[in-house]
Amino acid sequence: MVPEIIHSCIKRIARLPGIGQRQASRIVFSLLRSKEHVATPLVTDLEHLLLLQSCSSCSFPHEPRETTLCTICANPHRNKNTIMIIEKETDLLTIEKAKIFNGTYFVLGSLVNPIEPDSEHRFNLQPLLVRITTNPEIKKEIIFALSPTATGNLTATHIGRILKEHNVHTTHLGRGLPNGGDVEFTDEETIIAAFTNRK
Amino acid sequence: MVPEIIHSCIKRIARLPGIGQRQASRIVFSLLRSKEHVATPLVTDLEHLLLLQSCSSCSFPHEPRETTLCTICANPHRNKNTIMIIEKETDLLTIEKAKIFNGTYFVLGSLVNPIEPDSEHRFNLQPLLVRITTNPEIKKEIIFALSPTATGNLTATHIGRILKEHNVHTTHLGRGLPNGGDVEFTDEETIIAAFTNRK
Incomplete structure (x- = not known):
């Protein structure tokens, strides 16, 4: 009854970080409901995203160009x-x-x-x-x-x-109290690190 | 530094139901990290999804075919x-x-x-x-x-x-106690409905 491609999309979207089965099906049907304004531009953008390359040195993504390095490297x-x-x-x-x-x-x-x-x-x-x-x-x-x-x-x-x-x-990276943190609610390990790193 | 298309994808994904800015960026980078096994098949599926049509009678999606009706209608x-x-x-x-x-x-x-x-x-x-x-x-x-x-x-x-x-x-649809529900924790309106609909 439900087109197979809907099940397939739900399964794939449910595998993305932090998304479950239920949210995935909400997303799929919402995409179907707003094809023109949401789904089509999203698919176009994702196609473009897939063209990005990983920096050969640090693996951060970059636009395809003559070098295999990202803009930082x-x-x-x-x-x-x-x-x-x-x-x-x-x-x-x-x-x-x-x-x-x-x-x-x-x-x-x-x-x-x-x-x-x-x-x-x-x-x-x-x-x-x-x-x-x-x-x-x-x-x-x-x-x-x-x-x-x-x-x-x-x-x-x-x-x-x-x-x-x-x-x-x-x-x-140094350990200690984070900016805005509260000594009272700081865990033991952080207190020890902050004490040791005092200056 | 970050390719523009990454920002664009994050913005679009953050607009899907139940997804925020942070989760959207986690999703985008995770797609980039597993292009072959996750991102590419997902994009292919989404392209196929966009071909679905809305039933002219009930608006449920269906595969494109000679009729404009879904399989139920x-x-x-x-x-x-x-x-x-x-x-x-x-x-x-x-x-x-x-x-x-x-x-x-x-x-x-x-x-x-x-x-x-x-x-x-x-x-x-x-x-x-x-x-x-x-x-x-x-x-x-x-x-x-x-x-x-x-x-x-x-x-x-x-x-x-x-x-x-x-x-x-x-x-x-009738209102009352849901299967597995607990009378103790049922709200007043539901109790009233369940009492009225008793049989």
Whole structure:
């Protein structure tokens, strides 16, 4: 009764991050109800999105052009000697907004997850290791900017071990009270970090 | 720095039901990370989805074919003399699953919303009125299957008034305790309805 393509779309949309089966079917029928103003322009944009390429150096997406580098990695004003390792592209946007870092990035795309077997083999560190080998200056500092969570810490430990084999010096974003935070409601680990990092 | 098409996709996805700006950007970057297995098949499916047509009688979507009717309205075994008015396509699916109704539907697509001006003029009742005129048997009963909420009730009242002008007899889905419900936590209106509808 329901066209097969509707089921197929619902299934695919339900697999996107944070969307469930019910919301997916609401989305599909709402797309059908506003084809002209919502669905058609969305599909056109998604087609265009798929043309983007991943930077060969950091894997951040960029418009297809003669170079395989994204605008950050291709920018001559960015310091190629420092790399910041981040989990996802949106983390990069947050860090760029702060205008504090002028180096380049390396986007992992995922984190090591202790309950998923082989999750530590999912990210491809090869482009990072190539960068280290071709520019030994990088060994002076690679910054981990991973979220201070169980999986973030595990990932940093895992990659840190590999980088150590290449004699890379690694640092991590400082831990302490966040701006606007309340001492009363701060967890123990953060208090300890804030106390240790006092200045 | 971020390709313009990414911003555009985020904006469009954030307009889909139940999705916010943050989730939209997570979705866009996750699509970019799994182009081959997720994004490309999704875009192909969405293109196919856009080819679906709205039934000229009830507005439920159907595959393009020689008739302008959906599989329910075109089914000779369905009773064309009874119409059930529903808000959205997913409501139809729930009702069909119960296998209690053998008539045809009329999908409104939206409800009257008192805080949105002109929301009562948004749905096109013309196909419904045409059906009533061409088949006076329908006047014996049109069933409202709208959710018992403020907007659902308002919509039923609004459309009910128009149908009355055409001498249509209307009924509403019964109200009472839902299966598995707990008397203790049932609201006053439902208790009153359940008491009144006791049998």
